[in-house]
Amino acid sequence: MLAYTARRLLMLIPVLLGMSLIVFAVVHAIPGDPAKTIAGDKATPEQLQEIRKNLGLDQPVYIQYFKYLQALLQGDLGTSLVNKTKISEEIGPFLAATAELSFVAIAIALFFGINLGILSTWRQNSWLDYGSMFIALIGVSIPIFWLGLMEQWLFAQELGWFPSNGRLDPRMEYEPITYFYIIDALLFGDMAMLGDVLKHILLPAIALGTIPMAIIARMTRSSMLEVMRSDYVRTARAKGISEFLVIYKHTLKNAMIPILTVVGLQLGLLLGGAVLTETIFSWPGVGRYIYDAINSRDYPVIQSGILVLAFIFVMINLIVDLLYAWIDPRIQYGKE
């Protein structure tokens, strides 16, 4: 297991190197000029040239890449062209915001997805089955931005149950510790803040969790149906174990491997692909951070931002792979 983990971690190096090269190439292939976004639409040619020189953008692209790589190897993610802040100092809160939202979204997706899936296997080909799978179908087809706007309209504007945007009532000032607001609120023991944070996170988390929920529901259904037919389930039933235990204890655990794979992939996607949700709910996350950087051609932020996300994606996949062994002891790593 340890050897396997070490090998996987070592493999990260070529993966990240390759990523950095691809990202760098793509980013520099985007037409447009960062100098212009810094100086505004109104700058003179001399000013623009000066800015390009200051930023090192007048050098050949391959030299820029090697300089970038050199800094990267020293753990330096670079400095934003636009606001001159070190990316490593700046990116933390954005990552935390996205991670918090993604975790809550995936938790909601897991809970509802698995139970919907179980519901439809439990009474296969009944109206429960069709109903659940219809919900799942809607879930994968619904555009997130539309769902988000509808949630805001109904729950914020009309009913006033939840705030329409943000992570916390802006009137509540506080100095973040972990930048995970739920954890911070717990650390402070501030229940009012915790309630406010949870109220804020619910609507965007539902919007973000809908697609994974639907995918998980479908995957649970097909995976469960397969396991339900196996002999040991029949034996368990014959022993007179309650249906609840048969499903949740005996069947679900064996059906979990493919579900876990889906969850891992979806979580990775959520972490990087939450731009729409983050935009509609004004969630200050990493997706919007990179999106804004693309608009202003802030090369270092785009490069390092994507690289960090790629790193997280790979790490999540590694964790999922390791979890397989924990869930199903028959799976072993490191033995040929």
Next chain:
Amino acid sequence: MKKRLWLVSLIAIFIFSSVLVGCVEKKSAGTGKNDKTLIYGRGEDAKLLDPSLVTDGESTKVTDQIFDNLVEYADGSTDVVPSLAESWEASEDAKVWTFKLRKDVKFHDGTPFNAEAVVFNFERWADKNHPQHKGGDFPYYAYMFGGYKGDPGHKIKSVTAVDEFTVKFELTSPQAPFLQNLAMSAFGIASPTAVKKDPIAFTRNPVGSGPFKLKEWKKNDTITLVKNENFWRKGEPKLDKVIFKVIPDNSARFTALKSGDVDIIDGLNPTDVAPAEKDSKLQVFKQVGMNVGYLAFNTEKKPFDNPKVRQAFNHAVNKEALIKNFYSGLAKPAINPMPEFMLGYNKNVKDYEFDLDKAKQLLAEAGYADGLEVEFFAMTAPRPYMPDGKKIAEYIQADLAKIGVKAKIVTHDWQIYLDKTGKGEHQMALFGWNGDNGDPDNFLYVLLDKDNTRMPDAANIALYKNDELHDLLIKAQELSDEKQRAELYMKAQEIIKRDAPWVPIAHATVPYAAKKEVIGFKTHPTTELSLEKVDFAQ
């Protein structure tokens, strides 16, 4: 066995976390429920909070509250009134300006405001070798004052402290909009102590003398400002706190206003203005902006090198219909390149009326009786002056088809669009301008003088070159008498109308919406934001 381990660790986590709960003391001033807090919803975060380094309006909306200038714009116009300077006088030749400063002003960090502070700020901006000329490139300084110290076009020869509260500017040549320039957001006076401490950190921790001080900046989320108790204008600001909240999506922002999460917003979708006006809990402010949306012809490319063709196209654009359909009525048809409230606006200039027969006839006279094909650049980045470039282009395209013109619409990403138009790659292109200092020079010279056709960054994307116009505009720059200047600009507008390098389309109205209880909010043509008089009705 394994199961028990699982249970034990779960319990351990539970105990551990319940110990942790509440063990960290929350550093905050509490929720301050009784404070008068205004939450201002807007589309983007500020880039930096040093106004001299930025060019975007989102940054200056915040810095306008933190910094004061020597002079400021009067309510509702671009006339200049005293601010940090109580009074001023210009020498006969308009090359020497002497300002008397207020004596009762302190920066937020306690540093006294005086002539030395003014000199320090101007030297920092102008001199590339100044130790605090850091953090960026001071684009507006170079743009408004002709470059940096040592550059051939640099307008400010020297800034000197005559005594503690008198400061003298010597210019290399008279600059007509000099006072207007000083009133621009970019030239807010910063605390020298804070800048000297760390000019880079200053961009995140700005220190000025304005009505509000920075409390906290959560990137891409909120910027919290608190009242400056020692503000020199007694009785202001009325609010205890202002929070700028980023809500990127226009519809979501409007929803946030309606559900009470924010108190005031800008950047409404034009289609949301009518519902907002009908809503009994809301109020709407509309400000004719210092802007223009236009269709520019590349006068160096066929067929637009022929003025007759340009005039023909002018007759084929139905401005009223465009404003009704795509600006939701939130604009005024543009006749001249600049809006009405500006100095020297020529009311006697007659527009090319919408008349397709006349357009056809002019095309025939130009030798295009059988029609012609053109490429038509449409900007897709929505701007108030051009809310939906593609649809506007399609509408114009349909009218052009009626006079035998086949226009092929081309769109690009905004950055590329700027690049390509700056290099003159277009035949005709939709474009627009937000004014800076409220002076006609800032529209007519910048957008239509031959000096500004230099590629690859031509601001005059019509590449329109007229020596007669150039002479008028340069002469107007060197006069300080407003009346004489106005006459020159009136003449200039006549020439521009005749040569028709553009179809000026619209001056957009900038809408804001607020809760009914917000009082004292006033919009400004420059879109500068001032919140010191804003309050909540009791």
